[in-house]
Amino acid sequence: MSASTTSHRLYKALFITLLLVFALVYLAPLYVMLTTSFKGIEEIRNGNILALPTTLNGSAWSKAWSSACTGGDCYGLAPYFWNSMRIVLPAVFISTVIGALNGYVLSQWRFTGSNFLFGALLFGCFIPFQVILLPMAKLLAWLGLANTVPGLVLVHVIYGVAFTTLFFRNYYVGIPTELVRAARLDGAGFFAIFRHVFLPLSAPIIVVSIIWQFTQIWNDFLFGVVYSGPGTQPITVALNNLVNTTMGGKEYNVDMAAAVIAALPTLVVYLVAGKYFVRGLTAGAVKG
Amino acid sequence: MFDYLEKQLPKLIMAPTAIVMLVCMYGFIGWTAVLSFTKSRMLPQWEFVGWAQYERLFANPRWHVALDNLLVFTLLFIIIALLLGLMLAILLDRNIRNDGALRTIYLYPMAVSFIVTGTAWKWILNPGLGIEKMVRDLGFTDFEFRWLVEPDMAIYTIVIAAVWQSSGFVMAMFLAGLRGVDDSLIKAAQMDGASTFRTYWHIILPVMQPVFFGSVVILSHIAIKSFDLVQSLTGGGPGYASDLPATFMYTHAFSRAQMGLGAASAMVMLAGVMAIIVPYLYSELRGKKS
Numbered sequence: 001m002s003a004s005t006t007s008h009r010l011y012k013a014l015f016i017t018l019l020l021v022f023a024l025v026y027l028a029p030l031y032v033m034l035t036t037s038f039k040g041i042e043e044i045r046n047g048n049i050l051a052l053p054t055t056l057n058g059s060a061w062s063k064a065w066s067s068a069c070t071g072g073d074c075y076g077l078a079p080y081f082w083n084s085m086r087i088v089l090p091a092v093f094i095s096t097v098i099g100a101l102n103g104y105v106l107s108q109w110r111f112t113g114s115n116f117l118f119g120a121l122l123f124g125c126f127i128p129f130q131v132i133l134l135p136m137a138k139l140l141a142w143l144g145l146a147n148t149v150p151g152l153v154l155v156h157v158i159y160g161v162a163f164t165t166l167f168f169r170n171y172y173v174g175i176p177t178e179l180v181r182a183a184r185l186d187g188a189g190f191f192a193i194f195r196h197v198f199l200p201l202s203a204p205i206i207v208v209s210i211i212w213q214f215t216q217i218w219n220d221f222l223f224g225v226v227y228s229g230p231g232t233q234p235i236t237v238a239l240n241n242l243v244n245t246t247m248g249g250k251e252y253n254v255d256m257a258a259a260v261i262a263a264l265p266t267l268v269v270y271l272v273a274g275k276y277f278v279r280g281l282t283a284g285a286v287k288g
Numbered sequence: 289m290f291d292y293l294e295k296q297l298p299k300l301i302m303a304p305t306a307i308v309m310l311v312c313m314y315g316f317i318g319w320t321a322v323l324s325f326t327k328s329r330m331l332p333q334w335e336f337v338g339w340a341q342y343e344r345l346f347a348n349p350r351w352h353v354a355l356d357n358l359l360v361f362t363l364l365f366i367i368i369a370l371l372l373g374l375m376l377a378i379l380l381d382r383n384i385r386n387d388g389a390l391r392t393i394y395l396y397p398m399a400v401s402f403i404v405t406g407t408a409w410k411w412i413l414n415p416g417l418g419i420e421k422m423v424r425d426l427g428f429t430d431f432e433f434r435w436l437v438e439p440d441m442a443i444y445t446i447v448i449a450a451v452w453q454s455s456g457f458v459m460a461m462f463l464a465g466l467r468g469v470d471d472s473l474i475k476a477a478q479m480d481g482a483s484t485f486r487t488y489w490h491i492i493l494p495v496m497q498p499v500f501f502g503s504v505v506i507l508s509h510i511a512i513k514s515f516d517l518v519q520s521l522t523g524g525g526p527g528y529a530s531d532l533p534a535t536f537m538y539t540h541a542f543s544r545a546q547m548g549l550g551a552a553s554a555m556v557m558l559a560g561v562m563a564i565i566v567p568y569l570y571s572e573l574r575g576k577k578s
Contacts, residue, residue, distance in 0.1 A: 028412075098304075105302050121309055128557045128558055130553075133542075221402065225538075226542065239403050239404070256408070267400065277398075278395065
């Protein structure tokens with residue numbers, strides 16, 4: 001008995017060590033980004049990539065934020081950070097509202113063909129966007145929205161609604177339809193039931209939807225690079241331009257500071273509401 | 289009148305989504321399909337050339353590089369991410385009760401954009417200043433690690449970065465599945481004297497089949513759509529050695545004024561995705577009904 005307990009303990013210690021080693025490996029890129037961003041360029045050239053900075057030098061951060069060159073101009077990432085915010089916030093809000101209403105209908109007010117509609121929409125979660133890039137560019141030009149922030153909001157809403165609808169539909173499907181029937185007998189209408197019965201129950205799934213959409217749209221690069229113009233580019237496009245701008249010497253500290261700035265909003269959201277983030281990720285596959 | 293409207297309200301609510309979906313998904317797919325049969329270059333034009341664009345596509349060595357890369361990348365990415373994710377999930381599940389901090393660490397890369405991931409790994413893998421220099425500083429002065437600039441190896445840097453980004457997701461999926469396994473099943477197996485390994489192999493893994501299946505579908509979906517990561521990590525280079533179909537499509541449709549060819553490559557991508565997704569969705573939706 002005691003021998004097996006000892007070996008059991010040994011294994012457990014081994015496994016936990018293994019888990020900790022992996023944790024260090026997963027953390028390494030973030031660590032390298034942060035330490036590099038505080039080093040001077042000399043220190044980067046001569047030192048070790050894993051070494052801590054000898055002094056905390058914040059100049060790379062201010063340069064990345066306000067004066068680094070991103071292709072055409074040299075205003076740093078700041079204007080693009082706010083571009084992303086102007087794209088993300090309305091797109092998240094609109095797609096979540098539409099998704100909630102759609103999910104409510106598809107789970108509680110089914111009609112002939114509503115299941116088919118849901119299936120057709122679900123497929124939209126999976127299409128490679130390359131297949132809609134060209135006609136969407138035409139449509140945006142036709143609407144006069146090419147290279148504009150509203151144009152990008154529209155694109156993100158259109159292709160985000162499939163996901164938000166999926167979230168809300170799968171959540172509301174768990175609520176018994178008797179609830180709706182009873183409320184209707186009491187004379188409540190479509191919107192009244194939504195507002196007074198479903199909305200109060202929806203806090204968790206609203207958070208899931210907001211976090212998912214925020215992360216997806218903030219991190220988007222494909223739509224950003226195709227449908228934005230100078231001045232309306234989101235931060236991912238600006239970061240990519242900044243890193244690949246080859247004027248003068250390469251400033252790795254500025255690149256890393258810029259990368260952390262671009263990652264910060266979604267990282268903060270993840271740290272604050274990680275549980276809901278995981279729920280969004282697994283919503284598609286585990287529960288279906 | 290009001291009653292009639294009230295009755296039609298659910299359909300009215302769904303109508304905008306249905307119409308937009310019909311136009312912007314299915315209509316656009318059709319539009320791209322038609323475009324792929326024309327000789328469009330800079331602008332769409334409607335002179336039909338049959339399968340010529342597809343013939344050009346498959347005669348293009350760069351497209352074959354992209355397809356080969358996709359195969360290598362997808363296989364390695366999925367296999368490594370699955371093994372790593374499964375291992376982490378099993379280790380976490382059995383050994384640590386309060387695993388919040390570790391889980392957060394394994395999963396945080398998923399919250400970061402592929403552009404940031406690419407930027408970070410481009411620096412870590414930098415020949416001369418990154419890992420290569422670090423190992424050389426340790427005394428191994430002949431050490432070479434310059435995959436980023438080697439045409440044959442560049443695609444593997446994309447595998448590394450993608451695994452780092454997505455394996456935590458697999459871990460989360462498996463962990464959710466493992467925590468859902470009925471404890472009494474495991475206890476019964478252990479009472480019968482089954483080893484931990486056998487318990488996992490015969491009892492737990494079979495229950496996890498849907499999670500496994502779902503992970504494969506989602507990972508292959510990430511792989512086929514991979515665009516940002518290639519763009520930021522290697523830019524498709526050196527030359528076009530690490531091109532994937534997604535970057536091929538973008539380059540030809542938007543920077544090389546080869547719209548017809550780009551459309552054809554997009555249609556091939558769609559066909560690839562559909563071959564995986566349609567059976568999956570079909571079985572999922574079927575399974576729900578029974």
